[in-house]
Amino acid sequence: MSKIENLELLVVGGGPAGLSAALAAANYGIKVSLAEEREFLGGQLIKQTHRFFGSEKEYAGTRGIDILRKLIDEVNKNKNIEVLLSSRVLGIYEDNVVTILNDHKMKKYYPQSIIFATGASEKFLAFENNDLPGIFGAGAVQTLMNVYGVMPATNVLMIGSGNIGLIVSYQLLQAGVKVAAIVEAAPKIGGYSVHASKLRRLGVPILTSHTIKKAIGKEKVEGAVICELDNDWNEVKDTEQLIKCDAICLSVGLTPLVDLLKQRKVKTTYVSELGGYVPLRDENMETSIKNLFVAGDVSGIEEATAAMIEGQIAGLSVAKRIGKNNKKEIEKRIEEGKNELELLRSGPVGKKIRKGLSKLGLNHGKNYNENFSEEALDISHLMKTGVPSEENLKNKLPSEEKVFDKGPIAISECFQRFPCDPCVKSCPFNAISENGNINNIPYVDFEKCTGCGICVSKCPGLAMFVVHKNFSETTSVVIMPYEFLPRPHKGEIVKVFDREGKYLCDGKVIRILDGKFQDKTAAVSIEIPKRYYLQARNFKVEE
Numbered sequence: 001m002s003k004i005e006n007l008e009l010l011v012v013g014g015g016p017a018g019l020s021a022a023l024a025a026a027n028y029g030i031k032v033s034l035a036e037e038r039e040f041l042g043g044q045l046i047k048q049t050h051r052f053f054g055s056e057k058e059y060a061g062t063r064g065i066d067i068l069r070k071l072i073d074e075v076n077k078n079k080n081i082e083v084l085l086s087s088r089v090l091g092i093y094e095d096n097v098v099t100i101l102n103d104h105k106m107k108k109y110y111p112q113s114i115i116f117a118t119g120a121s122e123k124f125l126a127f128e129n130n131d132l133p134g135i136f137g138a139g140a141v142q143t144l145m146n147v148y149g150v151m152p153a154t155n156v157l158m159i160g161s162g163n164i165g166l167i168v169s170y171q172l173l174q175a176g177v178k179v180a181a182i183v184e185a186a187p188k189i190g191g192y193s194v195h196a197s198k199l200r201r202l203g204v205p206i207l208t209s210h211t212i213k214k215a216i217g218k219e220k221v222e223g224a225v226i227c228e229l230d231n232d233w234n235e236v237k238d239t240e241q242l243i244k245c246d247a248i249c250l251s252v253g254l255t256p257l258v259d260l261l262k263q264r265k266v267k268t269t270y271v272s273e274l275g276g277y278v279p280l281r282d283e284n285m286e287t288s289i290k291n292l293f294v295a296g297d298v299s300g301i302e303e304a305t306a307a308m309i310e311g312q313i314a315g316l317s318v319a320k321r322i323g324k325n326n327k328k329e330i331e332k333r334i335e336e337g338k339n340e341l342e343l344l345r346s347g348p349v350g351k352k353i354r355k356g357l358s359k360l361g362l363n364h365g366k367n368y369n370e371n372f373s374e375e376a377l378d379i380s381h382l383m384k385t386g387v388p389s390e391e392n393l394k395n396k397l398p399s400e401e402k403v404f405d406k407g408p409i410a411i412s413e414c415f416q417r418f419p420c421d422p423c424v425k426s427c428p429f430n431a432i433s434e435n436g437n438i439n440n441i442p443y444v445d446f447e448k449c450t451g452c453g454i455c456v457s458k459c460p461g462l463a464m465f466v467v468h469k470n471f472s473e474t475t476s477v478v479i480m481p482y483e484f485l486p487r488p489h490k491g492e493i494v495k496v497f498d499r500e501g502k503y504l505c506d507g508k509v510i511r512i513l514d515g516k517f518q519d520k521t522a523a524v525s526i527e528i529p530k531r532y533y534l535q536a537r538n539f540k541v542e543e
């Protein structure tokens with residue numbers, strides 16, 4: 001082993017939190033060493049081909065893989081950051097001495113500060129035959145498809161309807177893999193409703209209050225037996241059904257990777273809302289051990305946007321402590337980061353995180369009014385099925401039918417309160433509003449809307465449509481978002497579907513906007529018989 005090397009800041013983990021932490025500190029002159037155990041940076045971002053929700057400030061509307069490119073570019077340009085790839089942290093000892101294995105050589109480091117951004121691991125599920133080949137974690141499926149270009153199977157049963165399960169199901173469909181069904185043990189869908197709705201439009205069943213009993217197959221997965229669950233999570237008799245599939249994908253949650261922190265005797269506690277054992281830490285992300293900080297999933301499972309902000313807060317906190325200049329400015333930026341986190345966590349979907357953080361003694365969500373109804377709309381049907389109710393739809397449509405007579409107008413099919421605003425920010429006519437709070441439901445001002453269709457490509461949830469009811473005497477046109485290959489061509493006749501993926505009619509493609517601006521979410525105008533203008537919300541190109 002070589003002699004001990006002194007460092008200012010060691011960041012462990014090159015995912016979104018680690019990269020953000022390294023940049024935040026390095027930008028204030030701190031010398032940072034960033035250790036990543038893999039041979040490339042990026043963590044989960046490398047396989048995230050979907051656009052992010054959240055606020056514009058934190059890359060909302062940008063695909064995870066593109067966020068990663070920007071972060072890596074900034075890291076590479078920053079002379080204060082040294083990147084150590086294929087560098088596995090093996091241990092952390094008294095006085096924060098760290099050992100790192102690289103190229104079969106072990107090196108000892110003595111950093112003044114450390115930020116752990118080690119992320120999380122996937123949870124597994126107990127059921128009969130769960131060791132058959134063909135049973136994957138969702139992360140493995142995403143890595144196979146999006147990093148190595150390998151199709152994991154031809155027909156997948158997804159277990160779990162959190163955002164990861166829903167996103168990976170959509171990406172499987174994009175790769176040409178059938179998704180037999182999404183099975184969810186809870187009585188409601190765990191992820192965002194817009195993700196669930198786009199899968200339902202594509203014809204994927206979502207079975208809430210169901211669970212997997214066993215995998216079927218001799219050498220590999222050939223199917224699965226699922227059953228219904230009652231309100232007490234017990235099996236409902238005679239509800240077993242066989243689902244044919246050649247792979248089962250488990251997306252049943254993540255758990256923070258705190259092993260190294262435990263080795264250093266950082267105080268941890270079990271918080272189910274945050275995914276398992278999490279380190280005790282303060283608002284500046286410092287743990288019970290002085291100069292040892294955390295950021296991202298290792299401090300509690302949350303969205304990547306929150307992980308990046310936490311990374312910035314941790315990096316800035318180190319800069320404030322060991323840097324020499326700009327203390328006031330750094331303090332201001334830390335406060336801005338905390339306010340941003342506060343806002344992201346302040347709506348109904350942040351309730352679980354707020355509860356978890358309160359168990360760590362952190363009073364997040366101060367601005368949240370607990371008396372405010374959980375949802376502005378009753379979305380119980382939507383969260384059970386992925387399909388909006390008649391009432392939900394009525395709420396978003398113009399109150400007077402004659403509004404449709406003025407020309408094309410945008411219809412937002414986004415009914416859940418969660419932090420997201422690219423639709424609002426994208427509209428050049430200020431026709432979409434969330435009433436000043438990113439957690440509110442977006443509404444279209446039909447007076448201002450010109451039907452330009454810009455928001456159709458900019459919404460990460462594919463929840464914006466433009467409807468031109470009176471396109472002709474007998475036909476309407478609906479502009480729909482489209483993210484599949486092959487793309488349709490102008491004049492092509494396509495199959496048109498409703499919100500449950502049921503065939504409605506044939507439609508004619510009359511325009512495709514699919515340039516750099518649309519960034520792979522094409523806006524396709526489909527002409528359909530007029531009677532379907534309120535139902536037509538998806539189409540398929542015949543292979």
Ligand code: SF4
Nearest residue numbers: 427449450452453455
């Ligand atoms: S269609 Fe155009 S004008 Fe209407 S809400 Fe969308 S972006 Fe704004």
Ligand code: SF4
Nearest residue numbers: 414420422423459461
């Ligand atoms: S409609 Fe707006 S708030 Fe809803 S998912 Fe799309 S961009 Fe986000």
